Amino acid sequence: EEAKTAVTPEQVVQAIEKTFGVTQGERRNHTKGVCAVGEFVGIPTAAAPYSRSALFSGEKIPVVARFSLAGGNPNAPDTARSPRGMALEFKLSQGGLQHMTMLNTPIFGAAQPQTFFDAIQAAQPDPATGKPDSEKIKAFKASHPDSAAQAAYLASHNPPSSYVNSAYWGIHTFKFINQAEKTTLVRWQFVPEAGEKPLSDEALKSSPANFLEQTLIEQVKQAPARWDMIVTIGVAGDVEDNPTVAWSDEREKIKVGTLTISSAMAQKGADCEKINYDPLVMSDGIAASSDPILNFRSPAYAISFAKRLSNQ
Numbered sequence: 001e002e003a004k005t006a007v008t009p010e011q012v013v014q015a016i017e018k019t020f021g022v023t024q025g026e027r028r029n030h031t032k033g034v035c036a037v038g039e040f041v042g043i044p045t046a047a048a049p050y051s052r053s054a055l056f057s058g059e060k061i062p063v064v065a066r067f068s069l070a071g072g073n074p075n076a077p078d079t080a081r082s083p084r085g086m087a088l089e090f091k092l093s094q095g096g097l098q099h100m101t102m103l104n105t106p107i108f109g110a111a112q113p114q115t116f117f118d119a120i121q122a123a124q125p126d127p128a129t130g131k132p133d134s135e136k137i138k139a140f141k142a143s144h145p146d147s148a149a150q151a152a153y154l155a156s157h158n159p160p161s162s163y164v165n166s167a168y169w170g171i172h173t174f175k176f177i178n179q180a181e182k183t184t185l186v187r188w189q190f191v192p193e194a195g196e197k198p199l200s201d202e203a204l205k206s207s208p209a210n211f212l213e214q215t216l217i218e219q220v221k222q223a224p225a226r227w228d229m230i231v232t233i234g235v236a237g238d239v240e241d242n243p244t245v246a247w248s249d250e251r252e253k254i255k256v257g258t259l260t261i262s263s264a265m266a267q268k269g270a271d272c273e274k275i276n277y278d279p280l281v282m283s284d285g286i287a288a289s290s291d292p293i294l295n296f297r298s299p300a301y302a303i304s305f306a307k308r309l310s311n312q
């Protein structure tokens with residue numbers, strides 16, 4: 001058998017453009033979204049044994065956030081059974097930055113970039129019908145078992161009724177590094193203080209295509225929305241390089257801070273619009289793992305960012 005050359009970030013972005021079309025000047029993926037701002041306050045006593053990051057200083061850290069729907073369709077209905085995103089840029093003192101670019105699923109649908117590429121290609125609309133070919137999607141699923149866990153999660157969890165009523169996961173394994181240079185493998189999640197409130201099966205059928213943006217803007221006008229940042233502490237042998245595999249529920253979980261979102265606004269012209277939420281923008285004390293998906297994201301986001309900044 002001939003060796004297959006690994007798919008490149010350029011090819012993946014091209015495939016996204018072919019499947020979803022291009023919205024000029026906009027993100028190639030997670031195109032539909034809304035901007036928000038707020039702050040993060042870490043809990044130094046809880047975090048310091050694992051990470052020396054300034055994120056956990058206990059000072060108020062300004063945050064520029066973006067909530068989104070997965071995929072390159074700017075008109076994707078808010079009832080779509082697809083992932084929702086929460087992207088955070090933490091503005092640390094002295095110009096330092098930390099990014100977290102998360103989804104509302106605990107695991108991802110691809111262990112390798114090739115699976116993501118094949119998923120996007122399988123979803124390409126059939127020129128004859130304008131709709132994806134269900135046979136192609138079936139064949140993709142059968143040949144890519146690493147896509148099954150996230151698909152099962154999305155099938156069994158209705159999408160959220162509001163961005164504030166959703167949990168978000170970092171999904172990848174990251175490294176926390178403390179003052180003594182000790183490295184700990186971690187995963188993180190943001191747990192909503194307002195609780196998780198998925199759309200009911202009834203609401204899923206009757207809700208309009210656009211409600212998430214306006215609901216968020218109105219809700220945070222009434223009262224700020226908060227999430228606890230919870231870090232799961234890995235132990236030797238926990239999978240580092242595969243975002244489709246969950247860790248054992250038995251792992252220790254610690255609360256390391258609280259995110260508060262205090263205002264939200266349409267993305268046009270707002271602060272989040274021109275940010276590239278590259279997940280590899282990290283502060284000292286937090287580092288990437290060997291996860292091939294995590295490391296592939298950075299160049300793919302750079303391509304999309306460069307295109308939209310030059311109004312392509």
Ligand code: HEM
Pocket residue numbers: 012013026027028029030033066067068084085086087101102103108110112113116169170171172243275276277293296297300301304305308
């Ligand atoms: C091979 C895997 C992946 C590829 C190729 C990919 C590609 C992209 C691209 C091209 C963008 C638009 C970037 C921009 O123009 O700023 C994007 C946005 C996004 N991605 Fe991914 N992605 C991948 C995996 C993931 C994973 C694993 C997560 C979550 C853990 C994720 C969460 C997001 C979110 C939340 C956004 C929107 C960020 C924003 O609001 O600006 N993606 N992705």
